[in-house]
Amino acid sequence: MQDELRIFTPVGMLGYGFDESIFWSAVSDGVDAIICDSGSTDSGPAKLALGTMSCHREAYASELERFMLAAHHYRIPILIGSAGGDGSNDHVDVFVDIINEIVSRRQLRPMKVVKIYSEVSKDLVQSKLARGRITPCGEAVPQLFPEDVEEASRIVAQMGIEPYLKAMEEHPDFDVIIGGRSYDPAPYAAFCVHNGFTDLGLAWHMGKIMECGALCAKPKSREALAIIRHDSFDLRPLNPASRCTSVSVAAHTLYEKTRPDILIGPGGSLELQNATYEELSDNRTVRVRGARFIAVEEGQYTVKLEAARTRGYHSCFFGGFSDPILISKIDKFLQSVKDHVASVCKFTYDLKLTTYGLKDNIRRGLSPSIAIHGDARAETQDQATRVINAARIGCMHGSYPGQVASSGNFAMPSAPLDIPMGRVCEFCIYHLMPVDDPISLFPFTAEVIKKQDTDGEAADLMLPIHPKKKLQPVTNQNPESKSAKIGILNPPAPPGMTYLGELASVIRSKNAGPYELTFDIMFDSLAKYSHAKSSGALDVPRFAEIYSIKVSDIVAAVWWEPAMALKVTVKRPIVSGRFGETDTHGSCQHVKLLWVLIPCMDEHEKQ
Incomplete structure (x- = not known):
């Protein structure tokens, strides 16, 4: 049994671009897998409704070519989830077609490619709905009706680790797995379990952070390395200008989630109340321990259905x-x-x-x-x-x-x-459907893709060579000082008061799925966090007043000390991407919080 696995994610969303020199540096240093997410509902419903992809085909082809060269030269397995953005069957096939073209054009060795489909039939969904077996995924999601199912362009189910595990068990010699719609961390957790790292708390937690690349770093970047062991995992950004901190990593479970302490997914929930985050001596790596995965009771397994019209x-x-x-x-x-x-x-x-x-x-x-x-x-x-x-x-x-x-x-x-x-x-569908078998909805097939008789370029002559980017320790400095905000948040706050935008280090908003909007307010010291929490300026009634919503529309409000943060999640007034929406991504709704007045800290509190 291996003592550790080294998992490399070049970018948090396939097709968005990454640094090629960092890519080859990481690959040549040795990694056990390249794993990348390709899916999201953040950009709205068009992919599901119209069959479009998140990025241009050429963007995917450019990045997949680097992946395939790495697989060819270093025998590194590749796992990709939610092909094309929505994970539809057509987009799984598009990715496999791209790989076919690359293998022939670059004259690569034969590649064993596994594809896992995730579309489900309307008849199955209607049958489950008629028996009252389908429920909304969250209190902001409306009840499902038969016409919603019929009007859907296609329906995908979000798979957990089981289809990936089954595919790897039956095809242990795979080179590439292209997955349909997947719970974002599923390929990561499945690869860990397949290789003997069976602590699902660690595997899911690592995957939940890594699926966004190095977004958990300061400043946020793209390329990330995870080193998972049987009792912990390390997270390290590969851009020399970035570093992970205990707070930045703990804070990532706030990102796009309804709440930071319990993350519910296929087969169970990830509980992070006892997770710990240790900064290592290189001043850029964080070691994480303590997450627990609580499996659902037998017969309670559900998958999330997604569809648009x-x-x-x-x-x-x-x-x-x-x-x-x-x-x-x-x-x-x-x-x-x-x-x-x-x-x-x-x-x-x-x-x-x-x-x-x-x-x-x-x-x-x-x-x-x-x-x-x-x-x-x-x-x-x-x-x-x-x-x-x-x-x-x-x-x-x-x-x-x-x-x-x-x-x-x-x-x-x-x-x-x-x-x-x-x-x-x-x-039109964002609902949970129970399944007796978490694999049955997700058929997979394997094929060996071989080069054709063409005059393609010889891959052995075309391996990119880049000077390595040395990962030197970085200093614990925040380039965005408080003084940068002063003069922008006008007029000056009244005597004895300050603006939240001056006290907090991070104030952001983001989708938490299509039906919810979530706000994260973070502080750079425990003293500031405690002061804000005790001030009452951000309690639930006040937050509802700031955003002119009903208190009942606040889905969650959690003070989260590991990240020194407050998370508030609300029902979206208009579902993401629906007509009339003005901020599909949900990332520009934080502004009202900048001008929230909060009492200044006294000298005793600062200590």
């Missing part, structure tokens, strides 16, 4: 306003635009006009320009474009009190001015 067509425009007179009356002006559209479009439509920028910049003495995005939905593309054309004309030539610029209001950056956007997409 289309709802009409939409068209849009982009532009901006710079006249301070108009901007001072922007809300009334935009209502007049909507009134104009209603007077000329006598069919059913939806229209959303969203402004981006600070409307009170005029009072702050800053540039008063703001951007505007118009989005119209209708039954046909022509109707949607007709609506958006009328709205843009209203923005161009609408009048307003005090107007002095009579030649037009609207700055338009490029043509076409009215942009057809195709079908509107929305999530």
Whole structure:
């Protein structure tokens, strides 16, 4: 039995790009596997609804070529989950086609490729639904109805470790596994278990962090190495400018999650209440222990189903306003635009006009320009474009009190001015379905891909050689000092008070799945964390007031001392990517928290 496994993740999302010199440096130093995630619902429902991929095919091909050269020269196994973004069967096949092309063009050795499908039939889902066996995945998700199933373009189920384990057991000589929709850490945990590292707490915890690459580092980066042992695992960013800290690693379980202490996935839950995070002497590596995996009771295993559908067509425009007179009356002006559209479009439509920028910049003495995005939905593309054309004309030539610029209001950056956007997409299934066998839904096949008789390039002559990037210890410095914020958070806070944006080290928002939005507020000292917690400025009623939501819409509010953080998760007012959404990624909703007033710390608290 091996004492340790070295798992390399070049990037947190396949297709996003990584440093090739770091890649080859890591590979030549020796790793036991290259594992990479390729899936997400963050970018909205279009992939599932329309069959598109997260990245361009050429982006995947470029990175897979490096992976295949590593497999050819160093015999390193490759595992990829959620092919193409949604993990549909078609996108698993696309990845295998790309590998086929690479093997032939680069004249590689024969490669054994296993593909695991994850689509499930509508008949199966309808049958389970009719028996009351399907439940929402979270309290923000609505009840599922038969029409939601029928209208879905395709349905994928999110697999756990079992299909990967079965595939590796039956094909231990595999070179590549391309998985359909997968729970993000599943390939990592499965590879550990397959190789004798059977502590599921450690395996799942490591995978949950590594599937994002070195996002847990400071500053965040891409390439990451995990070294897993039977009692712990180490995390190390491979970019020389980055380091992991105990807090940055502990904080990663906040990222995109409903809560940081219990992470529920296929087959059970990962409990992190007793996890520990130790910074090692190189000042860049963190050793992690103590996570526990609690398996579900027999007969309680569930998989998450995901699906999306289309709802009409939409068209849009982009532009901006710079006249301070108009901007001072922007809300009334935009209502007049909507009134104009209603007077000329006598069919059913939806229209959303969203402004981006600070409307009170005029009072702050800053540039008063703001951007505007118009989005119209209708039954046909022509109707949607007709609506958006009328709205843009209203923005161009609408009048307003005090107007002095009579030649037009609207700055338009490029043509076409009215942009057809195709079908509107929305999530329609995000639910849990019980299964008796966690493997039965996920069939897999293996094939040996061989080079064709072509005049391709000889791989042995084309192995990239790069100078190694030395991983020197990095200093414990935060380049973003508090002074960088002062002057931005105007006007100055009242005497005895400070802004949360000046006290906290991190304030961020992000999707926690399509139906929830989560906020993380982190502090760089236990004293600041304790002060914020005891102040009451961030309790549940106050948070609800800040975001104008009901207290009942707050799904979770957890003070999490290992990361010196507060996590608050709320129901999204509009499901991610649905028509009318203004921030599909959910990453720009943190701004209101910057100006939350909190009492200044006294000298006793600072100690």
